[in-house]
Amino acid sequence: MGAIDATEIISIIKSEIENFDKVVEDREVGEVIFVGDGIVTVYGIDHAMYGEVVQFENGVKGMVQDIRENEIGIILFGRDIGIHEGMKVARTKKKAGIPVGDAFLGRVINALGEPIDGKGEIKESGYRPVENPAPGIVDRQPVDTPLETGILSIDSMFPIGRGQRELIIGDRQTGKTSIATDTILNQKGKDVICIYTAIGQKASTVARVVDILQKHDAMDYSIIVSSTASDPASLQYIAPYAATSMAEYFMHQGKDVLIVYDDLSKHAVAYRAISLLLERPPGREAYPGDVFYLHSRLLERCARLSDKEGGGSITALPIIETQSGDVSAYIPTNVISITDGQIYLESSLFYSGQRPAVNVGLSVSRVGGAAQTKAMKKSAGSIRIDLAQYREMEVFTQFASDLDDETKAQLAHGAAVMELLKQPVSSPMSMHQQVMTLVMATHGLFDDVPKANIKKVQGQLLDYLDTSYVQIGMELDEKKAITDELVDQIVKAAKEGLERFRPEEPKKEAAKDVAGPAQP
Numbered sequence: 001m002g003a004i005d006a007t008e009i010i011s012i013i014k015s016e017i018e019n020f021d022k023v024v025e026d027r028e029v030g031e032v033i034f035v036g037d038g039i040v041t042v043y044g045i046d047h048a049m050y051g052e053v054v055q056f057e058n059g060v061k062g063m064v065q066d067i068r069e070n071e072i073g074i075i076l077f078g079r080d081i082g083i084h085e086g087m088k089v090a091r092t093k094k095k096a097g098i099p100v101g102d103a104f105l106g107r108v109i110n111a112l113g114e115p116i117d118g119k120g121e122i123k124e125s126g127y128r129p130v131e132n133p134a135p136g137i138v139d140r141q142p143v144d145t146p147l148e149t150g151i152l153s154i155d156s157m158f159p160i161g162r163g164q165r166e167l168i169i170g171d172r173q174t175g176k177t178s179i180a181t182d183t184i185l186n187q188k189g190k191d192v193i194c195i196y197t198a199i200g201q202k203a204s205t206v207a208r209v210v211d212i213l214q215k216h217d218a219m220d221y222s223i224i225v226s227s228t229a230s231d232p233a234s235l236q237y238i239a240p241y242a243a244t245s246m247a248e249y250f251m252h253q254g255k256d257v258l259i260v261y262d263d264l265s266k267h268a269v270a271y272r273a274i275s276l277l278l279e280r281p282p283g284r285e286a287y288p289g290d291v292f293y294l295h296s297r298l299l300e301r302c303a304r305l306s307d308k309e310g311g312g313s314i315t316a317l318p319i320i321e322t323q324s325g326d327v328s329a330y331i332p333t334n335v336i337s338i339t340d341g342q343i344y345l346e347s348s349l350f351y352s353g354q355r356p357a358v359n360v361g362l363s364v365s366r367v368g369g370a371a372q373t374k375a376m377k378k379s380a381g382s383i384r385i386d387l388a389q390y391r392e393m394e395v396f397t398q399f400a401s402d403l404d405d406e407t408k409a410q411l412a413h414g415a416a417v418m419e420l421l422k423q424p425v426s427s428p429m430s431m432h433q434q435v436m437t438l439v440m441a442t443h444g445l446f447d448d449v450p451k452a453n454i455k456k457v458q459g460q461l462l463d464y465l466d467t468s469y470v471q472i473g474m475e476l477d478e479k480k481a482i483t484d485e486l487v488d489q490i491v492k493a494a495k496e497g498l499e500r501f502r503p504e505e506p507k508k509e510a511a512k513d514v515a516g517p518a519q520p
Contacts, residue, residue, distance in 0.1 A: 150428020
């Protein structure tokens with residue numbers, strides 16, 4: 001009996017030794033020669049690929065970022081505590097990637113796809129590399145389907161289409177994140193998956209975004225990829241690429257995805273820190289020479305695929321923070337040249353109470369009317385030109401005392417439209433409400449309303465039209481087009497509503513009674 005046991009033990013040991021030999025032969029191992037600031041230099045791994053994951057003895061993982069003649073530079077995905085000179089490093093032969101799947105919806109994850117919301121593990125459906133080639137021209141189709149933000153000033157003048165990349169640019173605290181979150185809220189019930197990527201943000205800012213989305217039941221179709229300011233620069237660097245890989249998983253299933261990068265200025269700063277630590281030569285503003293490629297290879301992955309490829313899309317809203325409105329700085333000009341238009345938020349407009357503070361002159365959509373419904377295109381009409389003229393006229397007439405009637409009418413119309421474009425946060429408008437507002441505005445129905453009452457009257461009129469003339473809204477939502485007859489109906493119904501909501505003027509007889517009886 002003992003002999004049999006000994007034979008079995010010997011065979012087990014033999015098989016273990018054989019397997020062990022195979023593992024050792026299959027792995028290429030190097031040695032740490034320098035570590036500091038999240039960067040590790042390794043000697044002895046001669047066949048590593050750019051972007052490959054390597055593993056240290058203590059279990060920490062890193063990514064190959066720099067390949068030199070006799071050594072490689074690695075950025076760590078964790079803290080460098082515990083990593084020391086002489087430690088062994090092994091290749092994994094796997095490119096850096098992220099787990100993907102439908103189970104990630106409604107969750108908050110880090111740049112490696114690990115949950116950080118305390119709701120337990122996430123069962124992934126697959127694994128995608130963080131870096132992927134962008135779809136070719138043949139695999140794409142034109143952008144012609146609207147992705148409505150629910151923000152009147154954007155949908156009417158700078159429409160965004162599915163597959164477009166529209167930059168949101170402005171100084172800090174001008175409402176950039178609010179526009180992105182409002183757009184996410186407006187996708188409720190529209191079969192669009194939303195991914196919000198926080199890069200270098202405060203943890204409190206990310207928590208506030210999560211709270212807004214939860215409050216409006218938007219987390220059901222959203223994923224938050226968070227890499228806060230306290231995370232290593234390496235995680236901030238790969239966060240937008242990881243989020244885009246997650247978006248590509250859904251896009252290749254034929255779904256529409258909206259992705260927000262908040263913000264790419266901090267992404268460029270994180271990459272600059274990594275590059276300088278890797279001793280790459282600095283260029284303009286100390287950024288490395290390939291910083292343009294950093295963002296172009298990210299944003300080019302956003303597209304609308306052809307029907308042959310499934311017809312899915314990724315729409316990107318990258319955010320860039322400017323310093324004192326300087327759009328000619330290095331990173332802003334880079335991203336402006338990559339994207340299909342920009343929404344420029346102006347500090348002076350924001351502080352004067354015009355929110356969202358969209359500058360009509362500097363904002364543009366290079367897709368334009370192609371990504372607008374026929375109803376919105378027709379009802380918006382000349383609103384952008386009217387506003388541009390109003391801004392110019394306002395500057396020239398602010399010191400003038402004597403104005404002709406035509407100028408006064410233009411100023412009143414422009415002021416009314418500016419007031420109508422004001423919109424509270426987390427209050428996106430439906431398409432038919434936007435069209436009704438634009439029709440009423442272009443027909444001058446708000447020109448005689450006191451400025452302080454315009455928003456109140458707008459709300460009352462929209463409620464009146466939605467309750468008393470339900471068929472108008474239904475027809476607009478169904479046909480996405482507007483006829484002259486429908487315009488007349490909206491104007492007629494709005495005039496009825498104005499008569500109903502107009503405050504009554506005090507009677508003159510009452511004034512006489514106060515003064516006493518008239519003398520004979």
